[in-house]
Amino acid sequence: MAAAESGTELVKVVVLLAAGVIAVPLFKRLxxxxxxxxxxxxxxxxxxxxxxxxxxxxxxxxxxxxxxxxxxxxxxxxxxxxxxxxxxxxxxxxxxxxxxxxxxxxxxxxxxxxxxxxxxxxxxxxxxxxxxxxxxxxxxxxxxxxxxxxxxxxxxxxxxxxxxxxxxxxxxxxxAPAGEAVSRWxxxxxxxxxxxxxxxxxxxxxxxxxxxxxxxxxxxxxxxxxxxxxxxxxxxxxxxxxxxxxxxxxxxxxxxxxxxxxxxxxxxxxxxxxxxxxxxxxxxxxxxxxxxxxxxxxxxxxxxxxxxxxxxxxxxxxxxxxxxxxxxxxxxxxxxxxxxxxxxxxxxxxxxxxxxxxxxxxxxxxxxxxxxxxxxxxxxxxxLMPPEPAQNMDGIEAADDLKGTVLIIGFGRFAQIASQLLLARGVDIAIIENDTDMIRAASHFGFKVYYGDGTRLDVLHASGAHHAKSILVCTDDAKTTTHIVELLKHECPLVPVLARAFDRQHAIELLRLGVDYQMRETFESAMGFGMQALATLGVDPEEVAQVAANIRERDAERLQLELAGDKDGARNFFQGNKWIPTPLTQPQREGRALNEEAADAIEEPLQPAAATPLA
Missing domain, CATH: 1.20.1530.20 (Na+/H+ antiporter like fold)
Known part of the structure; x- marks a missing residue:
């Protein structure tokens, strides 16, 4: 009797599962x-x-x-x-x-x-x-x-x-009865x-x-x-x-x-x-x-x-x-x-x-x-609403069991330039990107880029994140980059992660997540631009290099203060004028203080332009 009842219950379980297995794919297909x-x-x-x-x-x-x-x-x-x-x-x-x-x-x-x-x-x-x-x-x-x-x-x-x-x-x-009020409390x-x-x-x-x-x-x-x-x-x-x-x-x-x-x-x-x-x-x-x-x-x-x-x-x-x-x-x-x-x-x-x-x-x-x-x-x-055009996947391969020595996530202008150094040294790289237009454009220049969303754990596994010797996160959205870094540091703690940061605050956020290296996307280009400006004014090349080294050193120190939560120390960090070799007049000092305060408060406020292959 017990065996018959058990069999009946098992039939119900089988029917329940079968109904779902049959109906759901059919309705999704429709x-x-x-x-x-x-x-x-x-x-x-x-x-x-x-x-x-x-x-x-x-x-x-x-x-x-x-x-x-x-x-x-x-x-x-x-x-x-x-x-x-x-x-x-x-x-x-x-x-x-x-x-x-x-x-x-x-x-x-x-x-x-x-x-x-x-x-x-x-x-x-x-x-x-x-x-x-x-x-x-x-x-x-x-x-x-x-x-x-x-x-x-x-x-x-x-x-x-x-x-x-x-x-x-x-x-x-x-x-409710008279004593019900007490029970409600x-x-x-x-x-x-x-x-x-x-x-x-x-x-x-x-x-x-x-x-x-x-x-x-x-x-x-x-x-x-x-x-x-x-x-x-x-x-x-x-x-x-x-x-x-x-x-x-x-x-x-x-x-x-x-x-x-x-x-x-x-x-x-x-x-x-x-x-x-x-x-x-x-x-x-x-x-x-x-x-x-x-x-x-x-x-x-x-x-x-x-x-x-x-x-x-x-x-x-x-x-x-x-x-x-x-x-x-x-x-x-x-x-x-x-x-x-x-x-x-x-x-x-x-x-x-x-x-x-x-x-x-x-x-x-x-x-x-x-x-x-x-x-x-x-x-x-x-x-009622016009549908968003679906991405055309013709000729595009999804990431599956990749084995690159270096995994690059995102292949916009930033990653395109960074990857050239690795390729010049003969490093085996695997690249994933979720923009199909970018993938096709990169293929015209000889790059093999796979389709994949780096914010998904299964895609990171399929892209060989656990086997890579280094991972470069080069996505152009700050929240996306943060999410990918968080996933990688949790799932692949032994793999070095290098990330593109949008600005100073994003860099601090990435450092707190344990990223091994971060670079603000416009920092080095702006530094080179400023160095060239000094050169056009006739400043000695050695002095230009010294000023640039001082700024890099002080920027790194200020970043550490902000990372440690010392806001007052970071805010007053520009005091000292160490890299200015000549005394300043009062108007110069006031103008310099205003400029430094603005630079401290607002850094790299503009989003990068739309990605162009091999910019």
Whole structure:
């Protein structure tokens, strides 16, 4: 009997995996995206489809761990300083969107004949966009790390935080016993204690724990520890009455500056992907088909109206905050749906007696329908907005198992000149670049350049980063360079990394990451230019060389002071006039002080011109 039951459970697992394996590639091939594929697969095998599963809610609860792990990975990318920089977007832009959309949807519900408390609850749940769907769609389009993507992430974070006060409002709207007020304050205290405890553990205990595990050199234990951190943080927040997803996000943020960040991300990634797909399939299973068929004109019309009203609110807030039309339209299509937290809010309202059971089922079905319509809404952007031209990959090879002695990342003007010295000495170099036009242009001059994005760990492995004797990071974007250096110093700590810096502050940032050598992109050319200017004035060549050596020495010393955080020492560093052989008049001294102060404050302010092969 037990063997038969075990076999039945195994059949369910096989059916679940097979549905995803078949549906997702098919839907992606049709251009409909993986999310819609998972939803369709869940609908097909669920209680209202082929009937392989009867308890969709059970699967949904398990699959919520996918959302939890997704937010943990997002948290790992959000250093506290970066999160602090987004505070205005989170508590300004995010709060504005939530308030405006709740007001619009509540008014719509009241006009439709709902009681004010029910309309408010229905609106509040629909306003909380699906973090899982939006982040998956952003990830597929490659917009997660872009400024527009970061603004959407900020809004999603505020919406996830909003579930806490919204649940409190549901509790206060419910008819409560006289002594219930005290227990509510206890609940708030427990929630705060959970947050403080999580921050304390993440900040002071996890790094020593992972250091011990790393010395043990047991990879499977590191993976188990990564899962323990994610699930433990989620459980702590759940016990505190808060969102599991927010607990995982907070743990990720606390570990974002850990030396084990990339290892944690790699360990959690496979589980995150599988469970997130399972979550979407659970949402598809939970759609009550008989209810939809019975009320489909009203339900579909209501969903479209709610998505349209929320979309108007999202677009209006985006335009009011100076977003471009294209960005506002993308945000509208991505965030017009309800989300997974709506299920929690509606369930709590039904338990509290604010919403009837049938109304709860209708609202839940409406949210699921809106989630299913979101990928289609995003696809409509292809007709509403002109698509960006795709890169033509004809005749271009992707980086795969390269073995160069020196790896060069980025092949603009800077790298083209630097590579000539290596080639002249017969050094074997491997070059990767993500601009196909640059790759083709370089091929006309005899360079073999491979296509590859240096910010991706798998591409660095395929490019032979671990086997190289030296790596030159020559990308022309400061943030990209910083990210690549950070990856390389973590993954290939024994390989010397040389990096092109944009300006002084970027050079300091690279030095703090442990780069072995950095060069500001205009420093040496400007030095040569200045030396030639002195020569044209008739200054003796030996004196020109001495002045240049003095400036280089003092620049290096000032850079070390700034690196050590001695701002006053760096600011007053020009005092002394060591390299001026003749006394200065008072106007000369005043003019010199002003010029040096300006040079200290503003260095190399202009971006380099567009790259030209072999400039």
């Amino acid at each position: 251009g409909l995206g993986s999310v819609l594929g998972y939803l369709a697969a869940g609908l097909a095998i669920g209680p209202f489809g082929l009937g392989f599963f009867s308890e969709a809610q059970t699967i949904l609860h398990v699959a919520e761990l996918g959302v939890v792990m997704f937010l943990f990975v997002i948290g790992l990318e959000m250093q506290p300083t970066r999160l602090w920089n987004l505070r205005r977007q989170i508590f300004g832009l995010g709060l504005a969107q939530v308030v405006v959309c709740i007001a619009l949807l509540t008014a719509t519900g009241v006009l439709a004949g709902l009681a004010a408390p029910v309309a408010f609850i229905a609106a509040s749940g629909f306003v909380l966009s699906s973090t899982a769907i939006v982040m998956q769609l952003l990830d597929e389009s490659g917009d997660t790390s872009t400024p527009r993507g970061q603004r959407i992430v900020s809004i999603l974070l505020l919406e996830d935080l909003a579930i806490v006060p919204l649940l409190a409002i549901v509790a206060f709207l419910s008819p 206890v609940t708030v205290g427990v929630a705060l204690a959970a947050v403080v405890g999580l921050v304390a553990v993440s900040r002071w205990l996890l790094n020593p724990l992972f250091s011990v595990l790393a010395r043990a050199k047991a990879r499977e234990v590191m993976t188990a520890a990564a899962l323990l951190v994610v699930l433990g943080a989620a459980l702590a927040m759940q016990w505190g009455g808060l969102s599991m997803a927010m607990g995982a996000f907070a743990a990720g943020v606390m570990l974002s500056e850990s030396t084990f960040r990339h290892q944690l991300e790699a360990d959690v990634e496979p589980f995150r992907g599988i469970l997130l797909g399972l979550f979407f399939m659970g949402v598809g299973m939970a759609l009550d088909i008989p209810l939809v068929l019975q009320n489909w004109p009203l339900l579909l019309g209501g969903v479209l109206v709610c998505m349209a009203v929320k979309g108007i609110g999202v677009y209006a807030v985006a335009r009011f905050t100076k977003a471009a039309h294209g960005e506002a339209l993308q945000r509208t299509m991505l965030m017009a749906q309800g989300g997974e937290f709506a299920f929690v809010l509606y369930s709590a309202a039904a338990t509290a007696g604010i919403v009837e059971a049938r109304m709860n089922a209708v609202l839940t079905a409406a949210v699921i329908l809106s989630m299913a319509l979101t990928p289609l809404a995003v696809l409509s952007l292809r007709w």
